[in-house]
Structures are given as structure tokens and as C-alpha cells.
Amino acid sequence: MAKARKRKLPLVTVESSSSNSSTPLSGRTTIRQFHVLSKRRAQLKAGTTNEESVEALAAVEDEITQLGGLETYQRMSAIGQGTDRGGGSEKILIKWLKDFGLHKNRACKLCLLEVGALKPDNYSTCATWIDPTPLDLRSRHPSIIEQDFLQLDVTAHRNKWDILSLSLVLNFVPEPKDRGMFYITTYLLELRLNESRTNAVNCA
Ligand SMILES: C[S@@+](CC[C@H](N)C(=O)[O-])C[C@H]1O[C@@H](n2cnc3c(N)ncnc32)[C@H](O)[C@@H]1O
Missing domain, CATH: 3.40.50.150 (Vaccinia Virus protein VP39)
Known part of the structure; x- marks a missing residue:
């Protein structure tokens, strides 16, 4: 009998990707999550390709999309650069x-x-x-x-x-x-x- 594949848990918990509002904490969390996911993506791309790694890469790409991708990362970083947050x-x-x-x-x-x-x-x-x-x-x-x-x-x-x-x-x-x-x-x-x-x- 074929082994049932365990469903992988997401690497990060994405709360909301489309929100324009950002507290310093939520901004930092999104930035950190983006770094974690990018690192995992790079590791998977650099590693051996097999059915499991292809699935894992698709899951990570999906999490990055849910987070709002580079656009959201940049928006959060730009908010963090604001004069109200130290410039x-x-x-x-x-x-x-x-x-x-x-x-x-x-x-x-x-x-x-x-x-x-x-x-x-x-x-x-x-x-x-x-x-x-x-x-x-x-x-x-x-x-x-x-x-x-x-x-x-x-x-x-x-x-x-x-x-x-x-x-x-x-x-x-x-x-x-x-x-x-x-x-x-x-x-x-x-x-x-x-x-x-x-x-x-x-x-x-
Ligand atoms: C945290 S933000 C930079 C913030 C800003 N420089 C500051 O000092 O506050 C990182 C930026 O680096 C850009 N970046 C990363 N790798 C890059 C590359 N290879 N070429 C150009 N830009 C890159 C990302 O797109 C992102 O907008």
C-alpha cells in the first residue's frame, strides 16, 4: 500500500497580506517571515530535485504569495523607514x-x-x-x-x-x-x- 504523505505545516503563520496598516511589530514580523521563506526557497532550489522537494518549493512559493511577496516586504520596509519610526x-x-x-x-x-x-x-x-x-x-x-x-x-x-x-x-x-x-x-x-x-x- 502506498504511504500516505504527511501534510506539511506552513513555515510561517500569515495573518493578512493585503493590509496597508502596519504596527512596528506586524511590520517586523512580515519582514522576518519573508526572510525565513526566502531562505527556505533558496535552499530548496539549491538542493536535490525530487517529488518531495518540488512539493515543498510550491508550498513555500504559495506562502510567499500569501504574505504579499516582495511588494509587501518592500512596503513594510518603507513604512519602517518612516520618520515616525526613526527614519x-x-x-x-x-x-x-x-x-x-x-x-x-x-x-x-x-x-x-x-x-x-x-x-x-x-x-x-x-x-x-x-x-x-x-x-x-x-x-x-x-x-x-x-x-x-x-x-x-x-x-x-x-x-x-x-x-x-x-x-x-x-x-x-x-x-x-x-x-x-x-x-x-x-x-x-x-x-x-x-x-x-x-x-x-x-x-x-
Ligand atoms: C530591507 S530593503 C532595503 C532598505 C533600505 N536600503 C534601507 O536601508 O532602509 C531590501 C531591498 O533590497 C532589494 N534587493 C535585494 N537584493 C537585491 C539585488 N540583488 N539587487 C537589487 N536590489 C536588491 C530588495 O528588493 C529590497 O527592496
Whole structure:
């Protein structure tokens, strides 16, 4: 007699995917659930393919859909970036750059590649000294380039940016191998901050 297959329990408990409201706790829960499911999906895709793994992958994909997918994840993350919740992490990068005096006496603006940009105007307060290029896997605004950073043509973009922001992006990436690829891609892009710092000093 064929063995009855045990029905697998969902990995996470999805409460509501379509809600626009978010408390800090529900937002964090959705973000955490999305990370758990993405990690499981990546493991299943990387593992051996058999009837059970195909079924498990379909179940995980289904849970991700119920959660609202990347769209909901991004919405919750953007809400978490709101000024009422302490603001986005760009605040920290701006402070670091100012601490280095990079905002002063610039001959030209600092070109910044912002990977994982949820909003198009995170650097609008620094428009006189930062020229940002916002980019994301899924664009939420026409000014945000929809592009997988790991698929960027590094030859075409070499020496184009001074600064690269990967803020809260690496923790999104489930596979260690892909996290490593972020560093390799960054290296291959050959950022030119040293040159810009020299410019900044020369103009002081
Ligand atoms: C937590 S959000 C980023 C939040 C924002 N950068 C901040 O500091 O608050 C992570 C974002 O990274 C994006 N992302 C993940 N992997 C990516 C990749 N390979 N290329 C481009 N964007 C990516 C996701 O689509 C998501 O919008």
C-alpha cells in the first residue's frame, strides 16, 4: 500500500497580506517571515530535485504569495523607514560622509549607487553634493532603476560611482554565495572615492 504523505505545516503563520496598516511589530514580523521563506526557497532550489522537494518549493512559493511577496516586504520596509519610526538608514551614511567632510567644497557631486532603494528621494536633502542612482530588484517608482545588482554589467559601470550603499540588502539575500557575489561585484565596479576625497581636499 502506498504511504500516505504527511501534510506539511506552513513555515510561517500569515495573518493578512493585503493590509496597508502596519504596527512596528506586524511590520517586523512580515519582514522576518519573508526572510525565513526566502531562505527556505533558496535552499530548496539549491538542493536535490525530487517529488518531495518540488512539493515543498510550491508550498513555500504559495506562502510567499500569501504574505504579499516582495511588494509587501518592500512596503513594510518603507513604512519602517518612516520618520515616525526613526527614519531610513541613509541618515547614517549622510552623517558618516559629513564626518569625513565630504560635503564641503566639492568640485563635483559624489556619485552614489543606492542598491535596495525603496524610495527615489532618500538623498534629496543632499542634492547639492550627492548625485544618487537608486536601484532595486523591484522598482517602486519610475526614478528607481529596476535591476538585479548581481546582474549589473560591471564593465559598463566601472569607475562610475564614488559610493555604494548596500544598506539592509545583504540580510535580504538568503544564499551566502550570493552575499559573497555582492562583495565581488562591488570590487569589480572599482569605486573612485579615493579620487573624490583628493578632489575634496584639493578644493578646500
Ligand atoms: C530591507 S530593503 C532595503 C532598505 C533600505 N536600503 C534601507 O536601508 O532602509 C531590501 C531591498 O533590497 C532589494 N534587493 C535585494 N537584493 C537585491 C539585488 N540583488 N539587487 C537589487 N536590489 C536588491 C530588495 O528588493 C529590497 O527592496
